[in-house]
């Protein structure tokens with residue numbers, strides 16, 4: 367835990383307990399609404415909420431907390447189906463108010479102001495989210511009708527081909543109809559068919575979809591970004607809204623890893639530039655598909671990638687750098703909790719003169735919520751994907 371705000375894990379535990387007890391003392395309804403399992407989840411979430419607020423304040427990145435507040439509201443609404451979304455919102459608003467009250471007594475004045483502003487804004491976005499969601503539902507209803515009538519024939523074909531359509535199938539038929547006869551449209555269609563196959567645990571069909579894409583001369587980069595990456599993102603959304611389960615998401619991710627590896631002979635076939643990239647995720651960051659995709663796409667551009675996988679300790683990154691002497695090190699962070707370890711890694715790499723020729727790149731979802739950080743840390747480049755990174759490297763390495 368950070369020293370900046372003097373918050374230790376013990377302190378977080380104590381604060382969480384106070385917040386938890388206060389919320390139950392203030393809201394009689396909670397005892398009826400929460401069984402023991404829900405109570406334990408709520409206590410765990412309060413600790414997460416405190417930690418994420420702490421990270422946002424430390425890095426002066428309010429988006430981190432707002433994004434989290436919106437994400438949590440949607441998650442809880444989908445997980446507590448016996449409660450109305452209005453009631454879940456009410457609980458969250460009351461929760462942030464109690465957090466503000468408890469934290470008022472905890473932090474030094476310097477941080478106090480920021481903590482209070484972030485919590486007020488979390489309340490504001492939580493209130494607003496209701497309106498936004500309702501409008502979206504209406505819009506989706508209209509859009510769905512319009513699109514479904516437009517391409518009825520195609521929809522029927524899909525149904526025939528893949529009986530027992532599931533959630534993602536619904537979306538597939540709706541969205542695929544919106545993009546007629548272009549490569550973009552074909553990629554969308556392939557992506558939805560691919561994900562639908564995986565959601566039915568049909569790995570053979572999924573593999574066949576990739577074969578089809580290859581037979582149509584769709585580039586490997588597009589297969590990676592538009593089929594694999596989009597399927598991962600969509601699987602995340604479906605999990606978030608409670609439409610698929612953890613095991614289904616795990617299966618999708620595992621099979622995408624397999625399908626990527628099946629493409630390796632093509633990915634590694636090109637000429638090599640002699641440039642070397644070392645890449646991994648940091649802290650306890652388990653989201654490693656992004657950096658895996660990054661490595662494969664850099665290989666495709668002729669780089670030799672040394673992919674270390676997920677959650678690599680900073681000491682191990684340093685020893686790997688000494689061993690492999692790459693031109694570029696790529697550090698990936700998805701969950702903002704692990705920004706601190708990334709900062710430490712950057713600081714320690716920059717402190718060693720033997721690494722002065724190694725450029726440092728960072729990326730991943732956490733940085734999109736805190737885009738100023740890489741500059742503040744003196745990182746050489748932050749990029750959204752392999753294309754951007756390769757372009758930067760062409761000019762700078």
Ligand code: B12
Pocket residue numbers: 433434437595598599600601602603606615616619650651652653654655656657659660695696697698699700701702727728729730731748749750751752755
């Ligand atoms: C698969 C997955 C997992 C798997 C990861 C397995 C694996 N082998 O990677 C597992 C099951 C482990 C997992 C766990 C969790 N997950 Co998860 N997960 C996902 C999911 C569905 C896909 C992730 C992914 O691969 N994305 C696609 C890749 C390709 O995108 P990317 O990482 O952004 O990478 C691209 C760019 O950012 C860039 N890039 C990335 N790194 C770098 C680095 C450099 C240097 C550069 C230049 C570029 C770059 O290039 C990449 C390729 O184009 C996402 C959904 C989503 N929207 O991403 C949720 C998601 C990220 N997970 C989420 C959550 C909440 C969790 C858990 C907390 C769940 C839990 N309760 O336990 C844990 C946290 C675990 C941890 N300690 O890290 C949330 C995060 C929400 C938030 N507000 O922060 C998401 C968004 C799901 C959701 N919609 O709610 N997850």
